[in-house]
Amino acid sequence: MSTASVVQQNRDYTLTSWSAQGSWNPIVFDHAEGVYLWDSEGKRYIDWSAQLVNVNIGHSHPHVVKAIQDQVAKLTYVQPSHATEVRGRLGEMIAEVTPGDLTKTFFTLGGADAIENAMKIARLYTGKDKILTRYKSYHGGTFAAATAGGDPRRLGIEPGVPWIVRLPDPYAYRSPIYSGRTQEEGDLIVAELIEEIVLQEGPKQCAAILLEGYSGSSGIMQPSAVFWSRIQEIVNRYDMVLIVDEVMSGWGRTGEWFGIEHYADVKPDILVTAKGLTSGYVPLGATVVTDKIAAFFNDHVLQGGLTYSAHTLACAAAIANIEVYRSENLIERSRELGKVLRRGLMDLAEKHPVIGDVRGTGLHQVIELVKNRTTREPLSPFNAPFTEPMQKINKTFKEHGLSTLVRWNYVFSTPPLIITEEQIQEGLAILDAALEQADPYYQG
Ligand SMILES: Cc1ncc(COP(=O)(O)O)c(C=O)c1O
Structure with missing residues (x-):
């Protein structure tokens, strides 16, 4: 042709x-x-x-190609209430490489639906509604994830879901907040404004702050450590959860396993990832939660599911990817x-x-x-x-x-x-x- x-x-x-x-x-x-x-x-x-x-x-890595070929010949698919060796093994590997107390993974098909499930989990867990996100951020193209991202890709579906609140950005190169100030000074002011927004929105209504672990397609505008320390304080003070989006910044992209690891003080309650998890060989996303959040769902229903959650080919591809990250x-x-x-x-x-x-x-x-x-x-x-x-x-x-x-x-x-x-x-x-x-x- x-x-x-x-x-x-x-x-x-x-x-x-x-x-x-x-x-x-x-x-x-x-x-x-x-x-x-x-x-x-x-x-x-x-x-x-x-x-x-x-x-x-990189493309066509023989180790990952072989892992997918071996898996497809053995067991291509079972529905997600069944267990498989690759699913459990991958869950354990993700717990090993993610920071802090993150231990249990809900598998999705990509970044957007992993964000949807993270927001759903945060709302179910806290019993609160509002999710606070940055203007200069992107969290996926599905309806609520697109509302969560402040990036103009949201404009086609506005007003979107009603429970997203947007936050100012630590954009030192352009924000007037930084004029005549150092990055740290400006970052602290942005963090103060964020606390003020939580108070105005009502801490009893605010479920989570959702931020990219390291800013991505909105222009890699990344704050200093003081910003993240203040965000962690705000989350703790008002009984919110911190959702860290590592869809783009995970898997070595920034020189750490996850972008948030550039900031020692921060402990994500929920980490969302996709992209480099399988390097695109098979679609897969992951919503990873702490022991504490996982325990909540021991006797509360996790209201969510996807036909292709924990797809065996995707799990096999991800295991092989993590092996490549380690061995190379x-x-x-x-x-x-x-x-x-x-x-x-x-x-x-x-x-x-x-x-x-x-x-x-x-x-x-x-x-x-x-x-x-x-x-x-x-x-x-x-x-x-x-x-x-x-x-x-x-x-x-x-x-x-x-x-x-x-x-x-x-x-x-x-x-x-x-x-x-x-x-x-x-x-x-x-x-x-x-x-x-x-x-x-x-x-x-
Ligand atoms: C930070 C971030 N979150 C979420 C997503 C959405 O991921 P997906 O396109 O796999 O749904 C993206 C995609 O670019 C992203 O960069």
Whole structure:
């Protein structure tokens, strides 16, 4: 089948996400290995975003491929009230690698439904209604999860569910709260505002604060440790639970098993994860709770279920993934190669004044592009179509064979954790060529 026919058939018979369908003009991918993808014409692309920041162990890893093949030949599916060896084994492995007292997992199909179940569990457990979340956050595309994320992806379904309350962001680069203040000073003020919001909303109505363990697709705006310590205090003081979303920031992405581990004082009551749990080989999500919350459900019904909860293929894929994270030291690797990536991005920032800010850690970084470093005017406006320079950047990526996430004026660098130093330099060279296209638009 010709490439054009494949595109046509996809357009004729399928719908795509987050887009007006008429503008969908996809690349047809044929196969992938490691950090590379090949399109149907044989052109190679470096996967600079690990797709949707999920293919952490890289494409076609033989250990995971074999685990899935072995499992499919043995037992493909049983309904979720039955037990299987892979389900129990995976639950135990998740308890081993997650922080604090997190011990029991409810399995879902991906991030959004794991968030839905986390919110449901928090509401059932506390007997309270409201869930507090950040504006600059994303928690999934289903109805309540989309309301929870303050990111503009919620706008199509507004007003959404009525029990979400949104919180200000620790966005040091742009929030006026930080003007003339250090990151820590600004973070403390944002945390004070959050406590004030809890008081205004009524602590007896507030069930949980839900935050990404390490900020992701909204632009990697991450606070300092003082913010998280204050959030933990607020949660404790008002008998709320802390739900930490590690869908994107889990599994070594930031150089720790989970992003929240950058903050020693924080103890999630519920941790939600997906993406790197299976690196996308089979869909799987997980809502992990503490002993205390799990004990509550010993004599209260856990009101929830999914036909494909704890699917055996997904469990087998996740076990094999965790084995790869361990045997290939991918968590440490992300931490170390993150330093190489950061150095490279800082070098690019010296050369290209359009880079206004570089944020993130490990293999989880973003550059924010501006027209002017003093005014910080974005090179492409928030929540609006790409301006000409961003279109040129995207075109250069495609021409030079680099696939990554670009949103508004952000360009993400979140490659698979198996990337080598040489491959990082290869990606950075393409970023350099793309930024050259944007340089003439700088108004310094
Ligand atoms: C932080 C975060 N939470 C939740 C989700 C939703 O996950 P899924 O797309 O698997 O439903 C995402 C997806 O990007 C995410 O980044």
